[in-house]
Amino acid sequence: MAQKKLAKVQDIPGMKIYDGPDGPEMYTTDKKYFKGGDWLDLFVEAKIKKLKVKITYVESPGAEPQTLVVAPYKQIQSVNGWEIEDLPAEGGASRRYSLQNITEACLTDEMFEEPDLIY
Numbered sequence: 001m002a003q004k005k006l007a008k009v010q011d012i013p014g015m016k017i018y019d020g021p022d023g024p025e026m027y028t029t030d031k032k033y034f035k036g037g038d039w040l041d042l043f044v045e046a047k048i049k050k051l052k053v054k055i056t057y058v059e060s061p062g063a064e065p066q067t068l069v070v071a072p073y074k075q076i077q078s079v080n081g082w083e084i085e086d087l088p089a090e091g092g093a094s095r096r097y098s099l100q101n102i103t104e105a106c107l108t109d110e111m112f113e114e115p116d117l118i119y
Contacts, residue, residue, distance in 0.1 A: 039099045042107065043072045043084050050111050056104040057097055065103060071112035087112060 046053045053072055056065050074085035081100050088094040 037082055037099070039102055039105055040075065040082055042105055043075055043099070046072050046107055047075065049107075050113070052108045052110045052112055054106050054108050055097070055102050058101050058103060060101075068097075069108060069110070070097065073112070073114050087115065 043053065045051075052069050054067065054069050056067050058065050070084065071087040072084040073087050076083045076085060076096070081098060083096045083098050086095045086097065
């Protein structure tokens, strides 16, 4: 059976967007859009082992660094670079952190449970 070729929908500098079987699929073509990729292996390991990560995070240039413990259950690549999504606190919303704004990160011994997916 022949594999269906994706139809190109749009070009964005450094990205290609294709019409995939489940909706638009975005691929990076430029290394400058790989921002934060240095931390990606650590967060993939954390996701596989379901371990929380202690990070030092700088929200914006000139802001005070914050030390946080996050449960990185999703890794997301966007035109702004790699981000992780933290599990929401009870009654709260989840939060995304840009990997390029992390200055330090290490695995903790604390485990997390992923939420049940509802389809």
